[in-house]
Amino acid sequence: MTTAKITSKGQLTLPREALKRLVTDTVEIELFGDEVRLRPVWSVAGVLRGYGGKKAVLKDIRNKVREEAAKEKK
Numbered sequence: 001m002t003t004a005k006i007t008s009k010g011q012l013t014l015p016r017e018a019l020k021r022l023v024t025d026t027v028e029i030e031l032f033g034d035e036v037r038l039r040p041v042w043s044v045a046g047v048l049r050g051y052g053g054k055k056a057v058l059k060d061i062r063n064k065v066r067e068e069a070a071k072e073k074k
Contacts, residue, residue, distance in 0.1 A: 014038075 002015050014022075024040040031037075 027038040
């Protein structure tokens, strides 16, 4: 196990061996209690997968916004 220093800007330089094993320049960060895990991500789409869901129809989105706006006026 090796250690690394976190800079005042919150940056961390990974050891060369860790970078070789990741084989990518994008990682997914997971927090488990007091542990931080890094996983390689092979594309930007992989990073965004957690934000996706079912496809929304624009008409449905507009209706939802109107409903929420009407609730706020009451």
